[in-house]
Amino acid sequence: MIDLHTHTTASDGRLAPDALARxxxxxxxxxxxxxxxxxxAAIAAARQAxxxxxxxxxxxxxxxxxxxxxxxxxxGYFLDPGSAPLGRFLARQRASRIDRVRGIAERLDAHGxxxxxxxxxxxxxxxxxxxxxxxxxxxxLVRAGYAASRQQAFEDWLLPGRPAWVPRTGPxxxxxxxxxxxxxxxxxxxxxxxxxRDDAITGWAAAGLDALEAHHPEHAPAASxxxxxxxxxxxxxxxxxxxxxxxxxxxxxxxGRPRALGRVWLPADDFDRxxxxxxxxxx
Ligand code: AMP
Ligand code: ZN
Ligand code: FE
Ligand code: FE
Numbered sequence: 001m002i003d004l005h006t007h008t009t010a011s012d013g014r015l016a017p018d019a020l021a022r023x024x025x026x027x028x029x030x031x032x033x034x035x036x037x038x039x040x041a042a043i044a045a046a047r048q049a050x051x052x053x054x055x056x057x058x059x060x061x062x063x064x065x066x067x068x069x070x071x072x073x074x075x076g077y078f079l080d081p082g083s084a085p086l087g088r089f090l091a092r093q094r095a096s097r098i099d100r101v102r103g104i105a106e107r108l109d110a111h112g113x114x115x116x117x118x119x120x121x122x123x124x125x126x127x128x129x130x131x132x133x134x135x136x137x138x139x140x141l142v143r144a145g146y147a148a149s150r151q152q153a154f155e156d157w158l159l160p161g162r163p164a165w166v167p168r169t170g171p172x173x174x175x176x177x178x179x180x181x182x183x184x185x186x187x188x189x190x191x192x193x194x195x196x197r198d199d200a201i202t203g204w205a206a207a208g209l210d211a212l213e214a215h216h217p218e219h220a221p222a223a224s225x226x227x228x229x230x231x232x233x234x235x236x237x238x239x240x241x242x243x244x245x246x247x248x249x250x251x252x253x254x255x256g257r258p259r260a261l262g263r264v265w266l267p268a269d270d271f272d273r274x275x276x277x278x279x280x281x282x283x
Contacts, residue, residue, distance in 0.1 A: 004031075004035070007037070007244065011038070011062075012037060013036070017049040021049040027261050038062075038064060039090060039094065039130065040086075041128065058078060059079055062076075064168070065170060069168070075189075076187055077274060077278065078185055079185025080185075094130075100166050101132050104158065113164075174204070177210075187209055188239040190216075213241070217264050
């Protein structure tokens with residue numbers, strides 16, 4: 001089984017690379033991409049962690065672009081984590097995440113919900129390459145007793161229109177695609193069914209986007225089929241994965257589709273095409 005979308009403790013996943021490798025192996029995943037938000041910090045440990053299980057690791061990332069004040073996630077695969085332009089770009093992304101978390105904490109404070117910001121920032125600063133985000137704030141709200149679960153914290157405080165919402169600034173999709181290409185990677189639009197910018201996909205494809213993540217737990221079968229067809233039409237590749245963040249029973253998705261490991265996988269033919277494209281990019 002091939003799962004090309006997972007998160008670790010380097011961003012907002014609950015499992016460290018070794019625990020993730022073990023969990024993946026247990027459900028039958030044999031090719032695994034780690035796609036943390038704006039960091040490749042887990043990849044070195046993951047390379048070691050997969051060895052005892054005979055799992056093939058694909059170097060990955062999920063980068064947050066911003067279009068019209070809305071987040072657009074772009075996945076990168078087969079990239080060189082040592083790429084200098086990528087490293088500089090990601091350092092800026094993580095710095096802006098820290099700024100944003102500070103802003104969110106100020107708003108929570110103003111609403112009588114102080115969280116232990118120094119603890120969150122200490123974690124982000126002490127572990128090189130660790131990327132912070134709203135899930136860490138959500139967990140702090142739960143610890144402080146202001147929310148019953150991560151999901152509830154998002155709904156009550158952290159989503160657009162809620163009291164602690166802070167708009168994000170960031171690079172457009174075209175720039176993210178370029179940085180991924182500079183690192184010899186393949187760029188795929190993450191969960192287009194959640195992002196809901198189908199109107200922009202043709203333009204992004206013209207700007208070099210390589211693939212669409214047709215298979216995702218929050219895509220109904222009809223949506224997967226639609227994005228697969230759109231990819232074919234535009235000459236794009238197809239990616240897919242579970243978007244696993246570690247078991248969080250409290251997390252109930254809108255469509256009731258848990259992001260469990262092994263729940264969504266990528267057909268082997270699609271993976272072979274991705275790999276061929278990646279090899280061509282390096283040649
Ligand atoms: P950030 O990187 O700070 O924008 O946080 C985005 C991350 O928060 C996503 O990648 C998800 O892991 C998580 N997330 C987004 N929306 C929700 C939600 N409604 N409930 C729980 N987690 C969410
Ligand atoms: Zn996430
Ligand atoms: Fe995402
Ligand atoms: Fe993700």
